[in-house]
Amino acid sequence: MPVATDFDEALLDRVLAGERISQEDARALYTLPLNELGAIADARRNLATPDRERIVTYIIDRNINYTNVCNVYCKFCAFYRTEKDDDHYVLSLDQLDAKLDELTAIGGIQILLQGGHHPKLDLDWYLTMLRHIREKYPHINIHGFSPPEFCHFAEVFGMPVREVLQKFIEAGLGSVPGGGGEILVDRVRDRIAPLKCKSDQWLGVMREAHALGLRSSATMMFGHVETIDDRIEHLQRLRDLQDETGGFTAFICWTFQPEHTKLRAEPVGSSEYLRMQALSRIFLNNIENVQSSWVTQGPRIGQIALKYGANDFGSVMMEENVVSSAGTSFRLQKEDIERLIRQAGYEPHRRNNWYQLVD
Numbered sequence: 162m163p164v165a166t167d168f169d170e171a172l173l174d175r176v177l178a179g180e181r182i183s184q185e186d187a188r189a190l191y192t193l194p195l196n197e198l199g200a201i202a203d204a205r206r207n208l209a210t211p212d213r214e215r216i217v218t219y220i221i222d223r224n225i226n227y228t229n230v231c232n233v234y235c236k237f238c239a240f241y242r243t244e245k246d247d248d249h250y251v252l253s254l255d256q257l258d259a260k261l262d263e264l265t266a267i268g269g270i271q272i273l274l275q276g277g278h279h280p281k282l283d284l285d286w287y288l289t290m291l292r293h294i295r296e297k298y299p300h301i302n303i304h305g306f307s308p309p310e311f312c313h314f315a316e317v318f319g320m321p322v323r324e325v326l327q328k329f330i331e332a333g334l335g336s337v338p339g340g341g342g343e344i345l346v347d348r349v350r351d352r353i354a355p356l357k358c359k360s361d362q363w364l365g366v367m368r369e370a371h372a373l374g375l376r377s378s379a380t381m382m383f384g385h386v387e388t389i390d391d392r393i394e395h396l397q398r399l400r401d402l403q404d405e406t407g408g409f410t411a412f413i414c415w416t417f418q419p420e421h422t423k424l425r426a427e428p429v430g431s432s433e434y435l436r437m438q439a440l441s442r443i444f445l446n447n448i449e450n451v452q453s454s455w456v457t458q459g460p461r462i463g464q465i466a467l468k469y470g471a472n473d474f475g476s477v478m479m480e481e482n483v484v485s486s487a488g489t490s491f492r493l494q495k496e497d498i499e500r501l502i503r504q505a506g507y508e509p510h511r512r513n514n515w516y517q518l519v520d
């Protein structure tokens with residue numbers, strides 16, 4: 162266990178006993194040597210998942226980005242296009258079907274369905290898409306949209322977020338991804354994505370979604386213009402909402418991927434990623450699952466992340482467009498994921514969106 166000062170020893174005793182930590186504690190833990198922080202996060206992972214200590218889960222799903230048209234122009238995004246760009250698109254139902262057929266063929270059970278903030282698609286367009294998927298592919302969970310998209314829908318459709326959520330649920334929406342969280346501190350959001358929904362709006366959508374029975378993930382995209390305190394504040398806001406609703410199933414963090422984006426920031430490396438994931442696992446004592454982000458970090462760091470607080474390897478993700486637009490492109494098959502999990506000393510198990518084992 163870690164070598165520490167007297168103060169740290171008292172803190173470490175509390176952490177290893179499973180106690181909740183304060184922001185001040187988090188700042189102290191952040192300065193520990195990486196391997197020591199990782200060991201503590203690993204111990205907390207075991208406390209959080211006592212009947213699954215030897216298990217690492219993953220899901221077979223795919224990303225489907227129904228449109229790349231977006232009028233939010235986030236500075237960290239290399240994915241969006243305007244309607245004037247030659248390569249802008251909106252997927253047709255036939256194109257959607259082709260992707261869902263491919264997913265079904267490999268045993269997939271979920272889609273991560275997200276898009277840009279298209280200024281012209283109306284409510285009917287979305288309901289038609291959702292009903293179509295629900296009816297034709299009943300075995301596929303629609304893990305769809307994100308809080309910023311729901312804020313955009315509320316504005317374009319001229320109805321409260323709650324009503325949009327209700328209509329989408331009736332049409333087949335099954336759960337909500339935590340996309341667009343970035344850092345839930347408005348000073349940071351104003352610098353990297355000034356036109357995107359603010360922190361309270363993001364949390365407000367999640368509060369409504371959880372109240373309507375949907376479960377969601379929580380995310381953090383870091384390593385750009387934020388400070389360490391901003392990251393800790395972000396974690397605090399997630400933990401507070403989780404105390405209120407209990408609706409977050411998992412937390413996922415990843416680092417800013419700079420290529421082809423307008424944001425000028427020195428990207429952080431893998432050790433910073435592991436450090437923040439470990440700290441997040443310790444801080445978020447009310448969110449059971451933590452996903453490693455092999456999509457941005459690569460398979461090897463994704464594997465090491467299993468010793469830094471993660472208990473889930475994310476998804477096979479047979480299609481990914483957003484991170485790969487920013488220059489990072491890793492691909493893994495189901496067999497690769499299972500091998501990486503086994504090599505790290507765990508049993509791989511497939512899960513659904515609610516973290517129930519399905520194999």
Ligand code: SF4
Binds near residue numbers: 241276277278
């Ligand atoms: S991150 Fe999302 S909201 Fe921002 S520009 Fe890209 S597609 Fe649009």
